[in-house]
Amino acid sequence: MAVAVFSLRRRALLTAAIALGASGAGVRCAFAAPLPGSKKTPAAPPPPRPKLIALDPGHGGQDPGALGYNGTAEKGVVIAIARELKKQLEAGGHYRVFLTRGGDEYVPLRERVARAQAAKADLFLSMHADSHPDSSVRGASVYTLSEGASDREAAALAARENHADAIVGGMHLGDKPDNVASTLVAMTQRGTVNDSRRLAETIVHTFGRNGVMLLPRSHRQAGFAVLTSPDIPAALVEMGYLSNPQDEKLLTIKQHQMNLARALRASVDAHFGAPSAIRKA
């Protein structure tokens, strides 16, 4: 009953306040001193939390990754592009960025996944450059997690990238990490599989639009150990072939590194539906 009486009194006060508002006087006073127990004026909603992007430059430390036609090491090229991408993403104020390795250090694949999960990343982008026995093969490609590989080359690539965990510490891994099947079940339940595929398609599309040469069938799938976070949409980007002299040269040129970073930044924007995504990168 007391509540009902209070409600009536409050409604009367509010009506009076609205009437005062209509006459242009006293509104601020009426709301400045709320009655004890009355509800507070709802605060403005907080600004959206900047998305947290995990950038994962491959290899590092004792693991140089792929070695170029002229000796360029993958680990150095990919961290340079990751740092440029971090700068570009943070410049707009819409993202926070962390790198799974800060410098030339060896970080196991599982640790990279664990760091992204602990930080509650909204997106995971693993950055690599590939090598091929045929030095004429060139172009970028994008990979998402699947249990069965889309083709033999993707399977071989996943085995090479997963081998990073066997280089230090004497761990022996097969071609495929054992948690891919269970991770995929969790990812499917949470929509992460579709989000990851959408991210990969967006990167392929944005690379194409920005003149980055692509491999045929540019989005492929395989069992990459580093893409096994059930909650985080993730893709692995091979930004070119260090075994190809032209790709190797491009990957070491600052201008090309900036172009790749710009295309990746535009891809992240497009993935989250940011307004800048509709501008040409």
Ligand SMILES: [Zn+2]
């Ligand atoms: Zn790699």
